[in-house]
Amino acid sequence: MNPSTSPELLALLACPECGGNLGLSPRPAEGPASPAGQAVRHAPDIAGCEESLICAGCGRSFCIRKGIPLLYSDDIDRAHIEEEEKLAELMATHTPSGREILHEAQWRESKKEFWGFVKERVSGANLSILNAGCGIDRDFFDLEGAGMLVAFDLMPSLLERLGAMYGSKHNVAGAVQALPFREGSFDCVCCVDLVHHEPERLPGIIRSFHRVLKPGGTLFLEDINAWGLFQFWKSIFLPVPVHGALRSAYHRARRSPHRPADYEFPTSVWRVRKLLAEAGFREMEAVPQRAYPNTGPAGLAVYRALSRFDRVRRYHNFHYMFFAVKQAAGAARLR
Ligand SMILES: [Zn+2]
Incomplete structure:
Protein backbone atom coordinates (compact mmCIF):
# COMPACT_ATOMS: atom_id res chain seq x y z
CA MET A 1 0.00 0.00 0.00
CA ASP A 75 7.61 26.13 -16.63
CA ILE A 76 9.41 23.18 -15.04
CA ASP A 77 12.28 22.04 -17.17
CA ARG A 78 12.09 18.25 -17.53
CA ALA A 79 15.61 18.06 -19.00
CA HIS A 80 16.89 19.83 -15.88
CA ILE A 81 15.25 17.19 -13.65
CA GLU A 82 16.86 14.42 -15.69
CA GLU A 83 20.27 16.08 -15.47
CA GLU A 84 19.92 16.50 -11.71
CA GLU A 85 18.80 12.87 -11.38
CA LYS A 86 21.94 11.75 -13.20
CA LEU A 87 24.13 13.87 -10.91
CA ALA A 88 22.40 12.55 -7.79
CA GLU A 89 22.81 8.95 -8.98
CA LEU A 90 26.50 9.54 -9.68
CA MET A 91 27.05 10.97 -6.22
CA ALA A 92 25.08 8.21 -4.51
CA THR A 93 26.91 5.36 -6.23
CA HIS A 94 30.44 6.77 -6.32
CA THR A 95 33.06 5.47 -3.88
CA PRO A 96 35.80 8.03 -3.30
CA SER A 97 39.43 7.06 -3.74
CA GLY A 98 42.84 8.76 -3.52
CA ARG A 99 42.58 12.51 -3.23
CA GLU A 100 38.80 12.37 -3.13
CA ILE A 101 38.88 10.71 0.29
CA LEU A 102 40.13 13.96 1.83
CA HIS A 103 37.56 15.99 -0.14
CA GLU A 104 34.81 13.65 0.99
CA ALA A 105 35.90 13.79 4.64
CA GLN A 106 35.99 17.60 4.59
CA TRP A 107 32.65 17.68 2.82
CA ARG A 108 31.11 15.49 5.53
CA GLU A 109 32.73 17.65 8.19
CA SER A 110 31.18 20.79 6.71
CA LYS A 111 27.73 19.14 6.78
CA LYS A 112 28.27 18.16 10.40
CA GLU A 113 29.12 21.77 11.18
CA PHE A 114 26.01 23.00 9.36
CA TRP A 115 23.56 20.63 11.05
CA GLY A 116 25.31 21.00 14.41
CA PHE A 117 24.73 24.75 14.17
CA VAL A 118 21.07 24.26 13.18
CA LYS A 119 20.51 21.90 16.10
CA GLU A 120 22.04 24.39 18.52
CA ARG A 121 19.68 27.12 17.33
CA VAL A 122 16.48 25.09 16.95
CA SER A 123 14.59 24.58 20.13
CA GLY A 124 10.99 23.48 20.58
CA ALA A 125 8.87 20.45 19.90
CA ASN A 126 6.16 21.72 17.59
CA LEU A 127 8.17 23.42 14.91
CA SER A 128 7.65 23.03 11.18
CA ILE A 129 11.01 22.70 9.40
CA LEU A 130 11.54 22.66 5.65
CA ASN A 131 14.65 21.20 4.02
CA ALA A 132 14.54 22.82 0.57
CA GLY A 133 16.47 20.82 -2.03
CA CYS A 134 17.10 18.17 0.61
CA GLY A 135 18.95 15.58 -1.49
CA ILE A 136 19.90 12.40 0.36
CA ASP A 137 20.92 14.03 3.61
CA ARG A 138 20.61 11.85 6.66
CA ASP A 139 21.54 14.57 9.16
CA PHE A 140 18.29 16.47 8.62
CA PHE A 141 16.39 13.66 10.35
CA ASP A 142 18.38 14.19 13.53
CA LEU A 143 16.07 17.17 14.05
CA GLU A 144 13.17 14.76 14.60
CA GLY A 145 11.67 15.62 17.94
CA ALA A 146 11.78 19.32 17.06
CA GLY A 147 8.52 18.90 15.15
CA MET A 148 7.39 18.28 11.60
CA LEU A 149 10.22 17.75 9.10
CA VAL A 150 9.31 18.43 5.47
CA ALA A 151 11.68 17.12 2.80
CA PHE A 152 11.42 19.02 -0.49
CA ASP A 153 13.28 18.20 -3.69
CA LEU A 154 13.00 18.31 -7.45
CA MET A 155 13.22 14.53 -7.72
CA PRO A 156 10.42 12.26 -6.47
CA SER A 157 12.65 9.17 -6.76
CA LEU A 158 15.01 10.70 -4.23
CA LEU A 159 12.15 11.49 -1.83
CA GLU A 160 10.95 7.89 -2.08
CA ARG A 161 14.44 6.79 -1.06
CA LEU A 162 14.39 9.15 1.91
CA GLY A 163 11.15 7.54 3.02
CA ALA A 164 12.58 4.03 2.69
CA MET A 165 16.01 4.80 4.18
CA TYR A 166 15.27 7.29 6.97
CA GLY A 167 11.52 7.07 7.46
CA SER A 168 10.95 10.58 6.03
CA LYS A 169 7.21 11.14 6.51
CA HIS A 170 6.47 14.48 4.86
CA ASN A 171 7.81 14.64 1.32
CA VAL A 172 6.99 17.10 -1.46
CA ALA A 173 8.40 17.32 -4.99
CA GLY A 174 8.72 20.64 -6.80
CA ALA A 175 11.10 23.40 -7.80
CA VAL A 176 12.66 25.71 -5.25
CA GLN A 177 11.90 28.85 -7.24
CA ALA A 178 8.16 28.10 -6.98
CA LEU A 179 7.89 26.70 -3.46
CA PRO A 180 4.42 25.13 -3.24
CA PHE A 181 3.73 26.15 0.35
CA ARG A 182 1.45 28.74 1.91
CA GLU A 183 2.89 32.00 3.11
CA GLY A 184 4.16 31.77 6.69
CA SER A 185 4.19 27.95 6.84
CA PHE A 186 7.54 27.26 8.48
CA ASP A 187 9.45 28.09 11.65
CA CYS A 188 12.70 27.15 9.92
CA VAL A 189 13.89 26.73 6.36
CA CYS A 190 17.16 24.87 5.78
CA CYS A 191 18.84 24.90 2.39
CA VAL A 192 22.17 23.18 1.79
CA ASP A 193 24.18 23.18 -1.44
CA LEU A 194 21.24 23.98 -3.64
CA VAL A 195 21.76 27.58 -4.77
CA HIS A 196 24.77 26.81 -7.01
CA HIS A 197 22.45 24.61 -9.09
CA GLU A 198 20.20 27.64 -9.72
CA PRO A 199 22.56 30.65 -9.55
CA GLU A 200 20.49 32.74 -11.99
CA ARG A 201 17.45 32.44 -9.79
CA LEU A 202 19.09 33.41 -6.51
CA PRO A 203 17.02 36.58 -5.77
CA GLY A 204 13.74 34.72 -6.41
CA ILE A 205 14.86 31.76 -4.28
CA ILE A 206 15.70 34.01 -1.33
CA ARG A 207 12.34 35.82 -1.66
CA SER A 208 10.49 32.50 -1.73
CA PHE A 209 12.26 31.35 1.48
CA HIS A 210 11.19 34.61 3.07
CA ARG A 211 7.60 34.11 1.93
CA VAL A 212 7.18 30.58 3.34
CA LEU A 213 8.75 31.44 6.70
CA LYS A 214 6.60 32.57 9.60
CA PRO A 215 7.38 36.08 10.89
CA GLY A 216 10.31 35.59 13.25
CA GLY A 217 11.20 32.30 11.48
CA THR A 218 14.77 31.36 10.70
CA LEU A 219 16.64 30.59 7.49
CA PHE A 220 19.77 28.42 7.54
CA LEU A 221 21.47 28.70 4.16
CA GLU A 222 24.69 27.08 3.05
CA ASP A 223 26.20 27.06 -0.39
CA ILE A 224 29.40 27.21 -2.41
CA ASN A 225 31.14 30.54 -1.96
CA ALA A 226 32.47 32.40 -5.00
CA TRP A 227 34.85 34.16 -2.56
CA GLY A 228 36.31 30.92 -1.16
CA LEU A 229 40.04 31.14 -0.50
CA PHE A 230 41.05 28.82 -3.38
CA GLN A 231 38.26 29.56 -5.81
CA PHE A 232 37.75 33.34 -5.88
CA TRP A 233 40.32 33.96 -8.62
CA LYS A 234 38.28 31.74 -10.94
CA SER A 235 34.74 32.51 -9.87
CA ILE A 236 35.24 36.26 -9.53
CA PHE A 237 37.80 37.17 -12.19
CA LEU A 238 37.06 34.73 -15.03
CA PRO A 239 33.96 35.32 -17.17
CA VAL A 240 31.33 32.68 -16.32
CA PRO A 241 31.44 30.87 -19.74
CA VAL A 242 35.26 30.67 -19.59
CA HIS A 243 35.13 29.31 -16.06
CA GLY A 244 32.49 26.76 -17.09
CA ALA A 245 34.50 25.59 -20.11
CA LEU A 246 37.74 25.29 -18.12
CA ARG A 247 35.98 23.40 -15.35
CA SER A 248 34.44 20.92 -17.83
CA ALA A 249 37.82 20.38 -19.52
CA TYR A 250 39.48 19.83 -16.13
CA HIS A 251 36.95 17.21 -15.01
CA ARG A 252 37.11 15.45 -18.38
CA ALA A 253 40.91 15.32 -18.26
CA ARG A 254 40.91 13.94 -14.73
CA ARG A 255 38.05 11.56 -15.57
CA SER A 256 36.50 12.92 -12.47
CA PRO A 257 33.38 11.13 -11.24
CA HIS A 258 31.80 14.41 -10.19
CA ARG A 259 31.17 16.50 -13.29
CA PRO A 260 29.36 19.66 -12.37
CA ALA A 261 26.56 20.57 -14.78
CA ASP A 262 27.22 23.60 -17.00
CA TYR A 263 24.66 25.72 -15.20
CA GLU A 264 26.25 25.19 -11.75
CA PHE A 265 28.13 28.18 -10.37
CA PRO A 266 29.18 29.42 -6.94
CA THR A 267 27.49 32.56 -5.60
CA SER A 268 29.02 35.55 -3.85
CA VAL A 269 28.71 35.61 -0.08
CA TRP A 270 28.42 39.43 -0.21
CA ARG A 271 25.65 39.33 -2.78
CA VAL A 272 23.72 36.75 -0.75
CA ARG A 273 24.00 38.96 2.31
CA LYS A 274 22.64 41.95 0.37
CA LEU A 275 19.76 39.91 -1.10
CA LEU A 276 18.81 38.59 2.33
CA ALA A 277 18.57 42.17 3.63
CA GLU A 278 16.55 43.26 0.59
CA ALA A 279 14.12 40.37 1.06
CA GLY A 280 13.37 41.54 4.62
CA PHE A 281 15.63 39.32 6.71
CA ARG A 282 17.38 40.71 9.78
CA GLU A 283 19.94 39.37 12.27
CA MET A 284 21.93 38.04 9.33
CA GLU A 285 25.08 36.34 10.37
CA ALA A 286 27.70 34.62 8.25
CA VAL A 287 28.62 31.65 10.42
CA PRO A 288 32.32 30.68 10.61
CA GLN A 289 33.23 27.18 9.45
CA ARG A 290 36.36 25.11 9.93
CA ALA A 291 36.08 22.45 7.23
CA TYR A 292 37.28 23.35 3.71
CA PRO A 293 36.20 20.73 1.14
CA ASN A 294 37.67 20.29 -2.35
CA THR A 295 41.28 21.12 -1.67
CA GLY A 296 44.37 18.96 -1.15
CA PRO A 297 46.42 18.51 2.04
CA ALA A 298 48.56 21.61 1.30
CA GLY A 299 45.48 23.76 0.65
CA LEU A 300 43.89 22.51 3.83
CA ALA A 301 47.04 23.38 5.81
CA VAL A 302 46.98 26.92 4.35
CA TYR A 303 43.29 27.29 5.16
CA ARG A 304 43.84 26.06 8.70
CA ALA A 305 46.66 28.56 9.21
CA LEU A 306 44.59 31.45 7.85
CA SER A 307 41.35 30.42 9.49
CA ARG A 308 42.62 31.72 12.80
CA PHE A 309 41.18 34.93 11.34
CA ASP A 310 37.47 35.02 11.96
CA ARG A 311 36.87 36.88 8.68
CA VAL A 312 38.45 34.04 6.67
CA ARG A 313 36.26 31.42 8.39
CA ARG A 314 33.12 33.46 7.72
CA TYR A 315 33.68 34.93 4.25
CA HIS A 316 36.41 32.91 2.53
CA ASN A 317 35.45 29.34 3.33
CA PHE A 318 34.61 26.95 0.49
CA HIS A 319 31.02 27.37 1.70
CA TYR A 320 29.25 30.35 3.14
CA MET A 321 26.67 29.68 5.78
CA PHE A 322 24.03 32.22 6.73
CA PHE A 323 21.67 32.39 9.61
CA ALA A 324 18.90 34.97 9.09
CA VAL A 325 15.58 35.82 10.73
CA LYS A 326 12.43 36.96 8.92
CA GLN A 327 11.53 40.37 10.19
CA ALA A 328 7.97 40.36 11.48
CA ALA A 329 7.11 43.85 10.21
CA GLY A 330 8.43 43.12 6.73
CA ALA A 331 6.21 40.09 6.23
CA ALA A 332 3.55 41.94 4.27
CA ARG A 333 5.91 43.72 1.90
CA LEU A 334 6.57 40.69 -0.27
CA ARG A 335 4.20 38.62 -2.27
ZN1 LIG B 1 -3.44 27.57 -8.76
Whole structure:
Protein backbone atom coordinates (compact mmCIF):
# COMPACT_ATOMS: atom_id res chain seq x y z
CA MET A 1 0.00 0.00 0.00
CA ASN A 2 1.20 3.47 -0.79
CA PRO A 3 1.93 5.89 2.03
CA SER A 4 -0.60 8.71 2.21
CA THR A 5 -0.03 12.42 2.51
CA SER A 6 -0.55 13.60 6.08
CA PRO A 7 -3.27 16.18 6.87
CA GLU A 8 -0.66 18.40 8.61
CA LEU A 9 1.32 18.50 5.39
CA LEU A 10 -1.74 19.12 3.21
CA ALA A 11 -2.55 22.14 5.38
CA LEU A 12 0.77 23.77 4.36
CA LEU A 13 0.58 23.17 0.61
CA ALA A 14 -0.29 25.78 -2.00
CA CYS A 15 -0.46 25.87 -5.79
CA PRO A 16 3.02 26.55 -7.23
CA GLU A 17 1.47 28.68 -9.99
CA CYS A 18 -1.09 30.90 -8.30
CA GLY A 19 -0.55 30.25 -4.57
CA GLY A 20 -4.17 29.05 -4.22
CA ASN A 21 -5.27 26.46 -1.68
CA LEU A 22 -5.24 22.82 -2.74
CA GLY A 23 -8.06 20.38 -2.11
CA LEU A 24 -7.58 16.63 -2.01
CA SER A 25 -9.44 14.57 -4.58
CA PRO A 26 -9.56 10.80 -3.93
CA ARG A 27 -8.83 9.85 -7.53
CA PRO A 28 -6.78 11.50 -10.26
CA ALA A 29 -9.02 14.29 -11.48
CA GLU A 30 -10.69 13.47 -14.78
CA GLY A 31 -13.81 15.55 -14.49
CA PRO A 32 -14.34 18.70 -16.51
CA ALA A 33 -14.56 21.11 -13.60
CA SER A 34 -12.57 22.08 -10.53
CA PRO A 35 -14.17 23.27 -7.27
CA ALA A 36 -13.77 26.81 -8.63
CA GLY A 37 -15.82 25.85 -11.69
CA GLN A 38 -12.93 26.14 -14.11
CA ALA A 39 -11.68 23.38 -16.35
CA VAL A 40 -9.30 21.03 -14.56
CA ARG A 41 -5.83 21.38 -16.01
CA HIS A 42 -3.73 18.31 -15.64
CA ALA A 43 -0.17 18.47 -14.54
CA PRO A 44 1.92 16.22 -16.85
CA ASP A 45 2.55 13.62 -14.12
CA ILE A 46 -0.75 11.81 -14.25
CA ALA A 47 0.65 8.27 -14.69
CA GLY A 48 0.60 6.32 -11.46
CA CYS A 49 -1.25 8.94 -9.40
CA GLU A 50 -3.27 7.52 -6.57
CA GLU A 51 -4.84 10.86 -5.63
CA SER A 52 -4.74 14.41 -6.85
CA LEU A 53 -4.74 17.93 -5.48
CA ILE A 54 -6.88 20.54 -7.17
CA CYS A 55 -6.18 24.24 -6.89
CA ALA A 56 -9.16 26.28 -5.73
CA GLY A 57 -7.67 29.33 -7.44
CA CYS A 58 -6.70 28.29 -10.97
CA GLY A 59 -8.13 24.78 -11.27
CA ARG A 60 -4.82 23.05 -11.98
CA SER A 61 -4.61 19.44 -10.90
CA PHE A 62 -1.51 17.95 -9.31
CA CYS A 63 -0.67 14.31 -8.87
CA ILE A 64 0.08 12.54 -5.60
CA ARG A 65 2.21 9.49 -6.28
CA LYS A 66 3.35 7.11 -3.54
CA GLY A 67 2.19 9.69 -0.98
CA ILE A 68 4.35 12.44 -2.55
CA PRO A 69 2.56 15.50 -3.94
CA LEU A 70 4.19 16.47 -7.27
CA LEU A 71 3.79 20.23 -7.23
CA TYR A 72 5.68 21.50 -10.25
CA SER A 73 5.02 24.86 -11.84
CA ASP A 74 4.13 25.00 -15.55
CA ASP A 75 7.61 26.13 -16.63
CA ILE A 76 9.41 23.18 -15.04
CA ASP A 77 12.28 22.04 -17.17
CA ARG A 78 12.09 18.25 -17.53
CA ALA A 79 15.61 18.06 -19.00
CA HIS A 80 16.89 19.83 -15.88
CA ILE A 81 15.25 17.19 -13.65
CA GLU A 82 16.86 14.42 -15.69
CA GLU A 83 20.27 16.08 -15.47
CA GLU A 84 19.92 16.50 -11.71
CA GLU A 85 18.80 12.87 -11.38
CA LYS A 86 21.94 11.75 -13.20
CA LEU A 87 24.13 13.87 -10.91
CA ALA A 88 22.40 12.55 -7.79
CA GLU A 89 22.81 8.95 -8.98
CA LEU A 90 26.50 9.54 -9.68
CA MET A 91 27.05 10.97 -6.22
CA ALA A 92 25.08 8.21 -4.51
CA THR A 93 26.91 5.36 -6.23
CA HIS A 94 30.44 6.77 -6.32
CA THR A 95 33.06 5.47 -3.88
CA PRO A 96 35.80 8.03 -3.30
CA SER A 97 39.43 7.06 -3.74
CA GLY A 98 42.84 8.76 -3.52
CA ARG A 99 42.58 12.51 -3.23
CA GLU A 100 38.80 12.37 -3.13
CA ILE A 101 38.88 10.71 0.29
CA LEU A 102 40.13 13.96 1.83
CA HIS A 103 37.56 15.99 -0.14
CA GLU A 104 34.81 13.65 0.99
CA ALA A 105 35.90 13.79 4.64
CA GLN A 106 35.99 17.60 4.59
CA TRP A 107 32.65 17.68 2.82
CA ARG A 108 31.11 15.49 5.53
CA GLU A 109 32.73 17.65 8.19
CA SER A 110 31.18 20.79 6.71
CA LYS A 111 27.73 19.14 6.78
CA LYS A 112 28.27 18.16 10.40
CA GLU A 113 29.12 21.77 11.18
CA PHE A 114 26.01 23.00 9.36
CA TRP A 115 23.56 20.63 11.05
CA GLY A 116 25.31 21.00 14.41
CA PHE A 117 24.73 24.75 14.17
CA VAL A 118 21.07 24.26 13.18
CA LYS A 119 20.51 21.90 16.10
CA GLU A 120 22.04 24.39 18.52
CA ARG A 121 19.68 27.12 17.33
CA VAL A 122 16.48 25.09 16.95
CA SER A 123 14.59 24.58 20.13
CA GLY A 124 10.99 23.48 20.58
CA ALA A 125 8.87 20.45 19.90
CA ASN A 126 6.16 21.72 17.59
CA LEU A 127 8.17 23.42 14.91
CA SER A 128 7.65 23.03 11.18
CA ILE A 129 11.01 22.70 9.40
CA LEU A 130 11.54 22.66 5.65
CA ASN A 131 14.65 21.20 4.02
CA ALA A 132 14.54 22.82 0.57
CA GLY A 133 16.47 20.82 -2.03
CA CYS A 134 17.10 18.17 0.61
CA GLY A 135 18.95 15.58 -1.49
CA ILE A 136 19.90 12.40 0.36
CA ASP A 137 20.92 14.03 3.61
CA ARG A 138 20.61 11.85 6.66
CA ASP A 139 21.54 14.57 9.16
CA PHE A 140 18.29 16.47 8.62
CA PHE A 141 16.39 13.66 10.35
CA ASP A 142 18.38 14.19 13.53
CA LEU A 143 16.07 17.17 14.05
CA GLU A 144 13.17 14.76 14.60
CA GLY A 145 11.67 15.62 17.94
CA ALA A 146 11.78 19.32 17.06
CA GLY A 147 8.52 18.90 15.15
CA MET A 148 7.39 18.28 11.60
CA LEU A 149 10.22 17.75 9.10
CA VAL A 150 9.31 18.43 5.47
CA ALA A 151 11.68 17.12 2.80
CA PHE A 152 11.42 19.02 -0.49
CA ASP A 153 13.28 18.20 -3.69
CA LEU A 154 13.00 18.31 -7.45
CA MET A 155 13.22 14.53 -7.72
CA PRO A 156 10.42 12.26 -6.47
CA SER A 157 12.65 9.17 -6.76
CA LEU A 158 15.01 10.70 -4.23
CA LEU A 159 12.15 11.49 -1.83
CA GLU A 160 10.95 7.89 -2.08
CA ARG A 161 14.44 6.79 -1.06
CA LEU A 162 14.39 9.15 1.91
CA GLY A 163 11.15 7.54 3.02
CA ALA A 164 12.58 4.03 2.69
CA MET A 165 16.01 4.80 4.18
CA TYR A 166 15.27 7.29 6.97
CA GLY A 167 11.52 7.07 7.46
CA SER A 168 10.95 10.58 6.03
CA LYS A 169 7.21 11.14 6.51
CA HIS A 170 6.47 14.48 4.86
CA ASN A 171 7.81 14.64 1.32
CA VAL A 172 6.99 17.10 -1.46
CA ALA A 173 8.40 17.32 -4.99
CA GLY A 174 8.72 20.64 -6.80
CA ALA A 175 11.10 23.40 -7.80
CA VAL A 176 12.66 25.71 -5.25
CA GLN A 177 11.90 28.85 -7.24
CA ALA A 178 8.16 28.10 -6.98
CA LEU A 179 7.89 26.70 -3.46
CA PRO A 180 4.42 25.13 -3.24
CA PHE A 181 3.73 26.15 0.35
CA ARG A 182 1.45 28.74 1.91
CA GLU A 183 2.89 32.00 3.11
CA GLY A 184 4.16 31.77 6.69
CA SER A 185 4.19 27.95 6.84
CA PHE A 186 7.54 27.26 8.48
CA ASP A 187 9.45 28.09 11.65
CA CYS A 188 12.70 27.15 9.92
CA VAL A 189 13.89 26.73 6.36
CA CYS A 190 17.16 24.87 5.78
CA CYS A 191 18.84 24.90 2.39
CA VAL A 192 22.17 23.18 1.79
CA ASP A 193 24.18 23.18 -1.44
CA LEU A 194 21.24 23.98 -3.64
CA VAL A 195 21.76 27.58 -4.77
CA HIS A 196 24.77 26.81 -7.01
CA HIS A 197 22.45 24.61 -9.09
CA GLU A 198 20.20 27.64 -9.72
CA PRO A 199 22.56 30.65 -9.55
CA GLU A 200 20.49 32.74 -11.99
CA ARG A 201 17.45 32.44 -9.79
CA LEU A 202 19.09 33.41 -6.51
CA PRO A 203 17.02 36.58 -5.77
CA GLY A 204 13.74 34.72 -6.41
CA ILE A 205 14.86 31.76 -4.28
CA ILE A 206 15.70 34.01 -1.33
CA ARG A 207 12.34 35.82 -1.66
CA SER A 208 10.49 32.50 -1.73
CA PHE A 209 12.26 31.35 1.48
CA HIS A 210 11.19 34.61 3.07
CA ARG A 211 7.60 34.11 1.93
CA VAL A 212 7.18 30.58 3.34
CA LEU A 213 8.75 31.44 6.70
CA LYS A 214 6.60 32.57 9.60
CA PRO A 215 7.38 36.08 10.89
CA GLY A 216 10.31 35.59 13.25
CA GLY A 217 11.20 32.30 11.48
CA THR A 218 14.77 31.36 10.70
CA LEU A 219 16.64 30.59 7.49
CA PHE A 220 19.77 28.42 7.54
CA LEU A 221 21.47 28.70 4.16
CA GLU A 222 24.69 27.08 3.05
CA ASP A 223 26.20 27.06 -0.39
CA ILE A 224 29.40 27.21 -2.41
CA ASN A 225 31.14 30.54 -1.96
CA ALA A 226 32.47 32.40 -5.00
CA TRP A 227 34.85 34.16 -2.56
CA GLY A 228 36.31 30.92 -1.16
CA LEU A 229 40.04 31.14 -0.50
CA PHE A 230 41.05 28.82 -3.38
CA GLN A 231 38.26 29.56 -5.81
CA PHE A 232 37.75 33.34 -5.88
CA TRP A 233 40.32 33.96 -8.62
CA LYS A 234 38.28 31.74 -10.94
CA SER A 235 34.74 32.51 -9.87
CA ILE A 236 35.24 36.26 -9.53
CA PHE A 237 37.80 37.17 -12.19
CA LEU A 238 37.06 34.73 -15.03
CA PRO A 239 33.96 35.32 -17.17
CA VAL A 240 31.33 32.68 -16.32
CA PRO A 241 31.44 30.87 -19.74
CA VAL A 242 35.26 30.67 -19.59
CA HIS A 243 35.13 29.31 -16.06
CA GLY A 244 32.49 26.76 -17.09
CA ALA A 245 34.50 25.59 -20.11
CA LEU A 246 37.74 25.29 -18.12
CA ARG A 247 35.98 23.40 -15.35
CA SER A 248 34.44 20.92 -17.83
CA ALA A 249 37.82 20.38 -19.52
CA TYR A 250 39.48 19.83 -16.13
CA HIS A 251 36.95 17.21 -15.01
CA ARG A 252 37.11 15.45 -18.38
CA ALA A 253 40.91 15.32 -18.26
CA ARG A 254 40.91 13.94 -14.73
CA ARG A 255 38.05 11.56 -15.57
CA SER A 256 36.50 12.92 -12.47
CA PRO A 257 33.38 11.13 -11.24
CA HIS A 258 31.80 14.41 -10.19
CA ARG A 259 31.17 16.50 -13.29
CA PRO A 260 29.36 19.66 -12.37
CA ALA A 261 26.56 20.57 -14.78
CA ASP A 262 27.22 23.60 -17.00
CA TYR A 263 24.66 25.72 -15.20
CA GLU A 264 26.25 25.19 -11.75
CA PHE A 265 28.13 28.18 -10.37
CA PRO A 266 29.18 29.42 -6.94
CA THR A 267 27.49 32.56 -5.60
CA SER A 268 29.02 35.55 -3.85
CA VAL A 269 28.71 35.61 -0.08
CA TRP A 270 28.42 39.43 -0.21
CA ARG A 271 25.65 39.33 -2.78
CA VAL A 272 23.72 36.75 -0.75
CA ARG A 273 24.00 38.96 2.31
CA LYS A 274 22.64 41.95 0.37
CA LEU A 275 19.76 39.91 -1.10
CA LEU A 276 18.81 38.59 2.33
CA ALA A 277 18.57 42.17 3.63
CA GLU A 278 16.55 43.26 0.59
CA ALA A 279 14.12 40.37 1.06
CA GLY A 280 13.37 41.54 4.62
CA PHE A 281 15.63 39.32 6.71
CA ARG A 282 17.38 40.71 9.78
CA GLU A 283 19.94 39.37 12.27
CA MET A 284 21.93 38.04 9.33
CA GLU A 285 25.08 36.34 10.37
CA ALA A 286 27.70 34.62 8.25
CA VAL A 287 28.62 31.65 10.42
CA PRO A 288 32.32 30.68 10.61
CA GLN A 289 33.23 27.18 9.45
CA ARG A 290 36.36 25.11 9.93
CA ALA A 291 36.08 22.45 7.23
CA TYR A 292 37.28 23.35 3.71
CA PRO A 293 36.20 20.73 1.14
CA ASN A 294 37.67 20.29 -2.35
CA THR A 295 41.28 21.12 -1.67
CA GLY A 296 44.37 18.96 -1.15
CA PRO A 297 46.42 18.51 2.04
CA ALA A 298 48.56 21.61 1.30
CA GLY A 299 45.48 23.76 0.65
CA LEU A 300 43.89 22.51 3.83
CA ALA A 301 47.04 23.38 5.81
CA VAL A 302 46.98 26.92 4.35
CA TYR A 303 43.29 27.29 5.16
CA ARG A 304 43.84 26.06 8.70
CA ALA A 305 46.66 28.56 9.21
CA LEU A 306 44.59 31.45 7.85
CA SER A 307 41.35 30.42 9.49
CA ARG A 308 42.62 31.72 12.80
CA PHE A 309 41.18 34.93 11.34
CA ASP A 310 37.47 35.02 11.96
CA ARG A 311 36.87 36.88 8.68
CA VAL A 312 38.45 34.04 6.67
CA ARG A 313 36.26 31.42 8.39
CA ARG A 314 33.12 33.46 7.72
CA TYR A 315 33.68 34.93 4.25
CA HIS A 316 36.41 32.91 2.53
CA ASN A 317 35.45 29.34 3.33
CA PHE A 318 34.61 26.95 0.49
CA HIS A 319 31.02 27.37 1.70
CA TYR A 320 29.25 30.35 3.14
CA MET A 321 26.67 29.68 5.78
CA PHE A 322 24.03 32.22 6.73
CA PHE A 323 21.67 32.39 9.61
CA ALA A 324 18.90 34.97 9.09
CA VAL A 325 15.58 35.82 10.73
CA LYS A 326 12.43 36.96 8.92
CA GLN A 327 11.53 40.37 10.19
CA ALA A 328 7.97 40.36 11.48
CA ALA A 329 7.11 43.85 10.21
CA GLY A 330 8.43 43.12 6.73
CA ALA A 331 6.21 40.09 6.23
CA ALA A 332 3.55 41.94 4.27
CA ARG A 333 5.91 43.72 1.90
CA LEU A 334 6.57 40.69 -0.27
CA ARG A 335 4.20 38.62 -2.27
ZN1 LIG B 1 -3.44 27.57 -8.76
